[in-house]
Amino acid sequence: xxxxxxxxxxxxxxxxxxxxxxxxxxxxxxxxxxxxxxxxxxxxxxxxxxxxxxxxxxxxxxxxxxxxxxxxxxxxxxxxxxxxxxxxxxxxxxxxxxxxxxxxxxxxxxxxxxx
Amino acid sequence: xxxxxxxxxxxxxxxxxxxxxxxxxxxxxxxxxxxxxxxxxxxxxxxxxxxxxxxxxxxxxxxxxxxxxxxxxxxxxxxxxxxxxxxxxxxxxxxxxxxxxxxxxxxxxxxxxx
Numbered sequence: 001x002x003x004x005x006x007x008x009x010x011x012x013x014x015x016x017x018x019x020x021x022x023x024x025x026x027x028x029x030x031x032x033x034x035x036x037x038x039x040x041x042x043x044x045x046x047x048x049x050x051x052x053x054x055x056x057x058x059x060x061x062x063x064x065x066x067x068x069x070x071x072x073x074x075x076x077x078x079x080x081x082x083x084x085x086x087x088x089x090x091x092x093x094x095x096x097x098x099x100x101x102x103x104x105x106x107x108x109x110x111x112x113x114x115x
Numbered sequence: 116x117x118x119x120x121x122x123x124x125x126x127x128x129x130x131x132x133x134x135x136x137x138x139x140x141x142x143x144x145x146x147x148x149x150x151x152x153x154x155x156x157x158x159x160x161x162x163x164x165x166x167x168x169x170x171x172x173x174x175x176x177x178x179x180x181x182x183x184x185x186x187x188x189x190x191x192x193x194x195x196x197x198x199x200x201x202x203x204x205x206x207x208x209x210x211x212x213x214x215x216x217x218x219x220x221x222x223x224x225x226x227x228x229x
Contacts, residue, residue, distance in 0.1 A: 031214045042121075042204055042219035043159065050214035058216065059116075090158065094215055102147050102166075102208075102215050106158040 004107035012113045013081040021076040023091030032074040036087040081114045117142040121220030136223045138205035139187040145207040148188045153202045195227045
């Protein structure tokens with residue numbers, strides 16, 4: 001089991017460029033999440049997907065879009081990158097049904113710099 | 116919406132001492148409270164969690180206590196070791212409808228000195 005994987009690991013963008021961050025999980029989890037982590041601010045939820053075919057906004061959705069491509073994959077898109085989006089992005093997944101715990105499993109992160 | 120405050124921000128302890136990190140939350144409906152540990156450059160990893168129907172939970176040197184009335188919960192680490200040095204995050208959520216929207220505290224950078 002690879003768990004939660006993310007690509008790319010690092011990315012540098014110029015202001016106004018677009019890109020998609022990819023996330024995949026092989027744990028058969030229903031729900032998936034995108035967070036950003038900025039120094040001194042903990043992790044903040046951008047978007048989440050409770051199940052395949054559904055997505056919803058979190059705390060800080062502005063400037064981002066998401067796609068739940070299938071049960072395994074959940075992508076995050078920046079249409080027009082801004083310096084304020086410089087951050088580390090984490091994808092996570094969890095399964096809340098069937099008597100399992102509520103733990104969210106995190107991917108290794110993508111470090112994004114927008115100049 | 117939910118708001119989580121965490122303190123202290125940068126405690127320092129001697130190896131073998133105990134460390135306590137405290138969090139308060141604002142939404143009385145929250146029912147799930149995890150603690151994550153993050154080492155430098157790594158992903159957050161769950162170390163312990165507690166649900167609202169339980170007041171305390173222990174796992175070896177780690178324990179979490181929850182006071183629902185006061186809306187606060189704490190992480191206790193006993194017999195600290197240098198490898199406990201990391202950033203710790205608390206979080207709170209209302210688990211509902213098949214999803215778990217965690218709201219995180221700002222983090223505590225714990226330093227354990229040999």
